[in-house]
Amino acid sequence: MRSYPALAGLRIGCVQYLNSKPLIHGYEGPVIFDHPSGLARGLVAGQLDVALVPTFEALRTPHYTLANDVGIACAGAVYSVFLAHRGPLAELRRLALDPASLTSVHLLQVLLREYHGVRPELLPLSAFPKEADAALIIGNQAIEFRQQDKDGYQILDLGEEWKRCTGLPFVFAPWLMRPDLPHAAEVADDLRALKDYGVAHLDEIIEAEPRDPAFTRRYLTEHIRFKLGEPEKAGIAKYRELLAKHGFITDAQTPLRFA
Numbered sequence: 133m134r135s136y137p138a139l140a141g142l143r144i145g146c147v148q149y150l151n152s153k154p155l156i157h158g159y160e161g162p163v164i165f166d167h168p169s170g171l172a173r174g175l176v177a178g179q180l181d182v183a184l185v186p187t188f189e190a191l192r193t194p195h196y197t198l199a200n201d202v203g204i205a206c207a208g209a210v211y212s213v214f215l216a217h218r219g220p221l222a223e224l225r226r227l228a229l230d231p232a233s234l235t236s237v238h239l240l241q242v243l244l245r246e247y248h249g250v251r252p253e254l255l256p257l258s259a260f261p262k263e264a265d266a267a268l269i270i271g272n273q274a275i276e277f278r279q280q281d282k283d284g285y286q287i288l289d290l291g292e293e294w295k296r297c298t299g300l301p302f303v304f305a306p307w308l309m310r311p312d313l314p315h316a317a318e319v320a321d322d323l324r325a326l327k328d329y330g331v332a333h334l335d336e337i338i339e340a341e342p343r344d345p346a347f348t349r350r351y352l353t354e355h356i357r358f359k360l361g362e363p364e365k366a367g368i369a370k371y372r373e374l375l376a377k378h379g380f381i382t383d384a385q386t387p388l389r390f391a
């Protein structure tokens with residue numbers, strides 16, 4: 133097993149979902165696992181040095197360093213981020229949102245406003261299905277929902293919808309480093325090496341998962357992508373443009389810093 137010397141002693145936060153396992157599987161040091169929005173809060177509060185954090189946080193406060201070439205992304209259907217709804221989107225009135233998400237809650241609102249002309253009232257996830265007619269669900273909970281009886285709900289996969297509307301891949305979460313972290317380049321090298329290790333040891337990850345192995349393999353190879361190259365950066369740029377257009381962020385200009 134390779135060692136990751138630049139990560140030693142850092143406070144590292146990682147998303148607790150299946151989709152992030154290949155990015156952290158090879159690391160034997162301490163890791164704080166949390167929901168995406170919890171990790172964003174930890175990074176903002178200075179409690180974490182490096183964390184796999186919603187893209188939205190990187191755009192809301194563009195002063196972090198992002199690790200190049202690694203992240204949680206998709207290029208088409210992502211499977212685990214979707215709107216469960218009934219009937220036409222144009223008639224959507226009350227939308228329940230998962231508080232664990234920052235990227236997808238804004239992605240959904242941008243897609244609905246920009247491409248469907250709807251602006252539903254927003255409610256907490258607990259309002260679904262009683263008061264809300266639709267819900268945004270992400271992560272492991274989303275996988276569970278899709279694999280149980282969907283109770284007549286239609287699924288709008290946000291990765292697929294983003295691709296249909298923009299032609300681009302979408303990045304849900306990059307690794308962010310706190311702005312004053314020394315050795316950011318070495319830390320980013322180790323994060324890329326960790327991804328390579330995880331991707332090369334997918335069989336181990338799949339075997340350890342209490343899920344159907346064929347599904348897990350398909351999810352981690354065909355739906356979730358771990359690349360953050362030029363096409364993914366074009367997806368981030370388009371997301372940023374739409375977030376600014378719809379008033380969710382104010383700074384659409386500061387160049388993102390990659391290492």
Ligand SMILES: C=C(O[C@@H]1C=C(C(=O)O)C=C[C@H]1O)C(=O)O
Nearest residue numbers: 168186212233234235236271304
């Ligand atoms: C693909 C997913 O992406 C996640 C969604 C996030 C968000 O919406 O803020 C953040 C991190 C990702 O791990 C998922 O939840 O299934």
